[in-house]
Every structure is written in structure tokens, then in C-alpha cells.
Amino acid sequence: MSRLENMLYVKAVKEKSVANAPAPGSLEDVSLAVGAADGGCTSVGKAQAPGKGIRKLYADVHRSSKNADGYRIAYTTDGVAFKHVDDFTDIPVNAGDKLLVDVLPLHHTDGVIELLRRGVEVYYLRRLTLIKKKREELKLPKTTRGDIKVLMSIEHKWFRRVTEDFLVMRRMIAAYRTLLRIHQQLTSKLKAVSDAERHTIKPAIKAVEEQMDEMAKKIAEEAGRRYPAYNRLVEKLGIDGNTSAMEALAEILILPEWMSWRRTKNYFGMWKRDRKTYHHRSKTTRQALERLTMAIKGYGIRGRDLKEVLKTIWLTRKTDPPA
Numbered sequence: 001m002s003r004l005e006n007m008l009y010v011k012a013v014k015e016k017s018v019a020n021a022p023a024p025g026s027l028e029d030v031s032l033a034v035g036a037a038d039g040g041c042t043s044v045g046k047a048q049a050p051g052k053g054i055r056k057l058y059a060d061v062h063r064s065s066k067n068a069d070g071y072r073i074a075y076t077t078d079g080v081a082f083k084h085v086d087d088f089t090d091i092p093v094n095a096g097d098k099l100l101v102d103v104l105p106l107h108h109t110d111g112v113i114e115l116l117r118r119g120v121e122v123y124y125l126r127r128l129t130l131i132k133k134k135r136e137e138l139k140l141p142k143t144t145r146g147d148i149k150v151l152m153s154i155e156h157k158w159f160r161r162v163t164e165d166f167l168v169m170r171r172m173i174a175a176y177r178t179l180l181r182i183h184q185q186l187t188s189k190l191k192a193v194s195d196a197e198r199h200t201i202k203p204a205i206k207a208v209e210e211q212m213d214e215m216a217k218k219i220a221e222e223a224g225r226r227y228p229a230y231n232r233l234v235e236k237l238g239i240d241g242n243t244s245a246m247e248a249l250a251e252i253l254i255l256p257e258w259m260s261w262r263r264t265k266n267y268f269g270m271w272k273r274d275r276k277t278y279h280h281r282s283k284t285t286r287q288a289l290e291r292l293t294m295a296i297k298g299y300g301i302r303g304r305d306l307k308e309v310l311k312t313i314w315l316t317r318k319t320d321p322p323a
Contacts, residue, residue, distance in 0.1 A: 054096045054097060055093070055094075055097045055098070056077070056097070056098045056100065057076070057077050057091065057097065057098070057099045058075065058079075058099075058100050058148050058151045058152050059075035059100070059102075060073070060074045060075075060102055060147045060148045060151070061101055061102060061103050061104070061105060061108070071105050071107055071108065072084055072085075072086060073088065073090075073091070073101075074144045075099075075148075076148055079148070079149055079152055082145055087108065087111045088108050088111035088112050088114070088115055089111045089115065093118070094119075094120070095118055095119030095120065096121075097121070098120075098121045098122075098123065099115065099120055099121070099122050099123070100123045100125075100151060100156075100159050101123070101124050101125070101151075102124070102128065102147065102151060103124060103125070103128065104124045104162065104167075106171055106174055109167050109170075109171050112162065112167060113164050113168075116163070116167075117164070121161060122161070123156075123159035123160060123162070124159065124160055124162060125151070125154070125159055125160075126158055126159065126160050130154055130158060131147060131151070134150045134153055135147070135150050138153060165226040165227070165254075166254060168222065168226070169219070169222060169226065169250065169254045170254070170255070172215070172219050172222060173219065173247075173250065173251050173255075175215055176219060176247055176251075177284065179211055179215060180212065182208050183205065183209065186201055186204055186205045187205060189201065212243075213243050213244075215247075216243035216244060216247035217243055219246070219247045219250050220246040220247065220250060222250075223249075223250035223254065227253060227254065229253065229316050229317050230253055233249060233253070233312075233313060233316050234246060234249065236312065236316065237249070237292075237309070237312065239292070239295060239296065242295055245291070245292050245295035248288040248289070248291040248292040248295070249292055249313075251284075251285060251288040252288050252289055252310075253313065253317065256268075256282070258314060258318070261314055264310070264314055265307070265310070267282055267285070268282070268285065268306070270303070270306065270307055270310070289306055289309065289310060290306065292309060293305050293309045296309060297309075
């Protein structure tokens with residue numbers, strides 16, 4: 001091969017490589033960047049398959065009027081071909097596959113539990129605010145496909161793996177919270193009505209309180225069966241027989257991830273006041289901690305009382321074997 005032919009051959013190879021390179025901002029380009037940053041593989045196909053025969057699927061759960069439950073699920077494995085189903089059990093996954101979703105509506109609890117029993121690993125996004133932030137960074141449209149591509153670009157550490165215990169308890173706690181909101185609304189309205197109308201509302205309040213007490217007992221029983229630390233904490237905190245406090249303890253014990261004391265405090269909103277720093281806080285779980293602390297120490301609690309109760313729970317929770 002002459003020198004001129006060799007130069008022409010090298011030029012043709014370079015042009016072909018540039019033509020096949022992913023476009024800036026495309027899904028392939030994002031996958032390559034994430035893979036390189038994580039120290040993992042840079043191939044999109046390899047990124048979707050952690051092991052031989054194991055796939056990683058990304059799904060977006062969105063509201064739809066066509067489905068009776070009000071939700072529809074779009075999923076993909078490669079970011080190119082998208083499919084839609086009405087239930088998680090309709091997604092073609094096998095044991096060992098990983099399914100990463102943005103949210104897990106209570107309507108689909110049974111479907112997700114069925115996948116877990118098949119051996120599928122299910123993860124959900126810890127903070128939904130990441131979707132908007134990533135969407136703006138990648139300049140993707142606010143569509144179902146765009147949101148799925150956003151999920152594919154988010155690091156795996158921002159997803160939480162769910163268990164059957166967590167899903168069952170979460171659904172029961174959601175039912176109790178509904179009854180609690182109804183009770184608070186009726187109690188508030190009772191102060192604004194006349195004496196004649198109070199006689200109509202009081203029986204409704206009593207009925208809701210009975211339902212709350214019954215649901216709290218079921219939650220306490222289920223939590224004691226599924227979480228080893230629960231019964232020890234009930235005895236240590238001295239709340240045995242107080243159904244409202246026992247429900248609040250179950251809510252506190254189950255929803256956080258208890259990774260470190262600092263992150264646990266932040267989850268409950270116990271950080272130094274600094275407007276320049278943004279911290280994540282679970283409002284509903286913080287309210288459960290306040291209900292539990294009032295049941296233990298009475299009214300007029302302060303921040304240090306909340307911290308003391310939370311510290312007791314955290315230290316006891318640390319002695320549990322890893323899930």
C-alpha cells in the first residue's frame with residue numbers, strides 16, 4: 001500500500017468513527033458519561049445487563065384516564081423501544097432482573113409484591129425533585145419517554161430497593177393517615193358549628209376513632225411480626241397499650257432507611273438553621289415522631305425531646321441484622 005493510499009484509508013476510518021459517535025445530549029451520550037463517572041462499563045448494552053441473562057428495566061408510572069386505576073406504566077430496557085402496560089405483573093421480567101421506577105402508587109402494591117416473589121428486584125426513586133433537575137440539565141421534554149430517559153441518567157444510589165414488608169406496612173400506614181386526617185377535619189369543624197349540629201358530628205368522630213384504634217392495632221401487630229426492633233422499642237419507650245403511639249412508632253421505624261445518624265436527623269428535619277443549605281425532610285414522618293414524643297413526655301415537647309426519642313429508636317434499630 002502506497003503512502004497516499006494509507007493516508008486515504010486513515011481518513012476514511014476517522015470519518016466513519018465520527019459518524020457513528022452518539023450525538024451530544026443523546027441517551028447514548030448520557031449513558032456513556034454516567035458509566036465513565038461510576039467507573040463501570042461504557043457500553044449502553046452492557047449497562048443494561050449487570051450479569052448474564054439479567055436485565056435492568058426503567059419504568060415511568062403516570063396517570064391515565066384509559067386505565068380504571070388511573071395509572072399506566074411505560075417501560076424500556078434500552079431507551080429506544082417503549083411499551084405500555086396497566087399493571088406491574090404485565091411487565092416481562094424474570095428472577096434477577098432489576099426494575100427501577102419513579103414512584104410506586106398504593107394501587108399497585110399487590111402487583112409489585114408479585115414481582116418481588118418472582119425474584120425481581122424493584123427500586124423506586126428517593127427524591128422526585130431529581131427528575132426535574134436532571135430534565136433541565138439534559139434538556140429533555142416533559143413527556144413519558146423523556147422522564148424515563150431521565151431515570152436512566154440518575155445514579156443508582158438515588159434509588160431505594162423495596163421489600164414486601166415495606167410495601168405492606170406502607171399501605172396500612174396510608175390507611176391510618178387517611179383516618180387521622182378525617183378525624184382532624186371533623187374535630188376542627190366541631191368548634192365552628194352550633195350545639196344542635198355538634199350532636200350530629202360527635203357520633204361520626206367517635207366512629208372514626210374506633211376505626212383508627214382498630215387499624216392502629218393491626219399495624220402494631222404486623223410491625224411486631226415483620227420488624228425485630230419494634231417489640232423491643234415498645235417496651236423500652238413504655239407505650240405498650242397506647243395504640244396511637246404504637247402506630248406512630250411503626251411509621252417512624254419503617255419509612256426512613258437509617259443509614260447514619262446525621263442522615264436520619266436530616267430526614268426528620270433536625271438540622272441547624274441555615275437558609276443557604278437545602279435538606280430533605282419527610283413532613284408526615286416528622287409528625288409521627290411528634291405524636292410519639294407527646295405520648296411519652298406529654299404536651300409542651302421541645303426539639304431536644306424529639307431528638308432524644310429518635311436517638312433511642314436509632315440505637316435500637318442499629319442492632320437489627322441487615323435486611
